[in-house]
Amino acid sequence: MGLEDRERYFRDGDARVLKGEDPREAFGDAYPALRALVVALADNKFVLGRRYGEWACSGPTLEASVSAAAMAGDEMGHARALYPLFREFPDAPKALERETDRDDIHRAAFLGRSLPSWPAFIAANALFDLALSTLIESAVDSAYAPLRHPMKKILQEEAFHHEHATGWMEALAGMPGARAETEERVREIWPEALGWFGPDDDETLARAAAAGIVADDAGALATRFVAAAEQVLEPLGALGLPGPGALDWSGWDPARRRLVP
Amino acid sequence: MGLRKGNAAKPSGSVYDVFAKTRKEQALHHIGDVLAPGKGLAKAYAYQMYQESTWHDMLAVPRARIVTIVDDGESLPASVSSGSWVVCGRKEKAEPLELLGPIDAAGDLAAAAAEAFGEGWLELAAWPDGSAVVVLLDTEGKVR
Numbered sequence: 568m569g570l571e572d573r574e575r576y577f578r579d580g581d582a583r584v585l586k587g588e589d590p591r592e593a594f595g596d597a598y599p600a601l602r603a604l605v606v607a608l609a610d611n612k613f614v615l616g617r618r619y620g621e622w623a624c625s626g627p628t629l630e631a632s633v634s635a636a637a638m639a640g641d642e643m644g645h646a647r648a649l650y651p652l653f654r655e656f657p658d659a660p661k662a663l664e665r666e667t668d669r670d671d672i673h674r675a676a677f678l679g680r681s682l683p684s685w686p687a688f689i690a691a692n693a694l695f696d697l698a699l700s701t702l703i704e705s706a707v708d709s710a711y712a713p714l715r716h717p718m719k720k721i722l723q724e725e726a727f728h729h730e731h732a733t734g735w736m737e738a739l740a741g742m743p744g745a746r747a748e749t750e751e752r753v754r755e756i757w758p759e760a761l762g763w764f765g766p767d768d769d770e771t772l773a774r775a776a777a778a779g780i781v782a783d784d785a786g787a788l789a790t791r792f793v794a795a796a797e798q799v800l801e802p803l804g805a806l807g808l809p810g811p812g813a814l815d816w817s818g819w820d821p822a823r824r825r826l827v828p
Numbered sequence: 829m830g831l832r833k834g835n836a837a838k839p840s841g842s843v844y845d846v847f848a849k850t851r852k853e854q855a856l857h858h859i860g861d862v863l864a865p866g867k868g869l870a871k872a873y874a875y876q877m878y879q880e881s882t883w884h885d886m887l888a889v890p891r892a893r894i895v896t897i898v899d900d901g902e903s904l905p906a907s908v909s910s911g912s913w914v915v916c917g918r919k920e921k922a923e924p925l926e927l928l929g930p931i932d933a934a935g936d937l938a939a940a941a942a943e944a945f946g947e948g949w950l951e952l953a954a955w956p957d958g959s960a961v962v963v964l965l966d967t968e969g970k971v972r
Binding site for chain 1: 841862863865870873875876877
């Protein structure tokens with residue numbers, strides 16, 4: 568092992584796979600789970616950035632518009648930090664530069680169209696962005712070392728996305744003209760955000776957790792997401808949103824990690 | 829329909845003045861302001877509005893809490909309850925307001941500020957210690 572390799576091992580602690588090494592050999596049966604999670608995360612970030620960006624000139628205040636633009640830039644940046652990892656996966660799809668680049672974009676169904684209102688933007692920010700961050704948090708000490716650095720940087724920026732969502736949820740809950748629609752958008756996006764983790768026995772996350780690619784399986788991630796989401800949604804009061812056990816999983820697409828066809 | 833159509837529920841808000849610095853050894857200086865309905869959004873907006881530099885520290889101070897001590901070279905009466913205050917000032921119009929440091933004031937804020945930081949200020953203002961929202965603290969450039 569050369570000096571550079573030793574330095575990388577020192578820096579990456581107990582990681583099993585370093586940059587430039589073939590993850591298929593190290594992870595074996597868990598390799599498809601690694602690839603599936605990275606592809607779904609990158610594609611969802613890419614498209615979420617696009618949807619945020621559509622509000623860069625039309626938020627309810629100047630600050631809201633600038634924040635939408637900044638968060639769009641962040642999400643696109645997160646996707647661009649993840650796409651280079653595709654080069655490590657021989658069977659990965661093409662990295663996206665445009666939404667039309669592939670027919671099989673691994674994104675949530677609601678991200679296939681524009682967010683129709685500011686409450687819809689905030690619901691996506693509060694729930695779906697949070698769901699992605701919950702998985703990212705679980706990968707900061709991943710056994711797949713190339714994931715570690717982007718995950719930490721992404722989480723630093725996501726802390727401000729979370730502040731944005733929390734502040735706006737509070738503001739919208741206090742606006743008679745917007746509260747009802749905010750509740751409606753939350754109900755729409757909730758199953759897709761919670762559905763991101765899959766059913767409790769989701770094989771992809773189970774294998775990824777067993778291999779140390781992420782720290783938690785689907786059930787643990789969903790539990791953590793629900794607890795965090797309840798705090799953000801607290802200004803709206805009790806909405807009676809369904810837990811993972813109450814979702815209809817008949818349309819679950821494990822390849823694209825989405826609940827709604 | 830939501831806010832885009834009709835914009836029926838535009839939130840009111842308060843102005844927060846944003847102070848930041850790019851290096852540890854620099855003084856925090858005024859870089860702009862944001863309008864936000866609460867502290868959480870003020871924090872998010874300050875971070876997202878002012879991304880032109882890699883900031884080491886950033887604060888957002890509610891303007892309603894800022895007491896003007898000197899305005900355009902003229903001292904203003906500023907009687908305050910005793911406590912710790914954070915003072916900022918500038919001597920030239922072309923300079924931004926710069927954070928000078930904390931003082932303990934009991935009654936006459938102007939006298940306490942003059943004693944601590946001298947005379948000849950074009951603008952001098954202060955806010956109660958603890959009233960600022962911390963946006964970034966000692967990031968060592970890790971966050972943009």
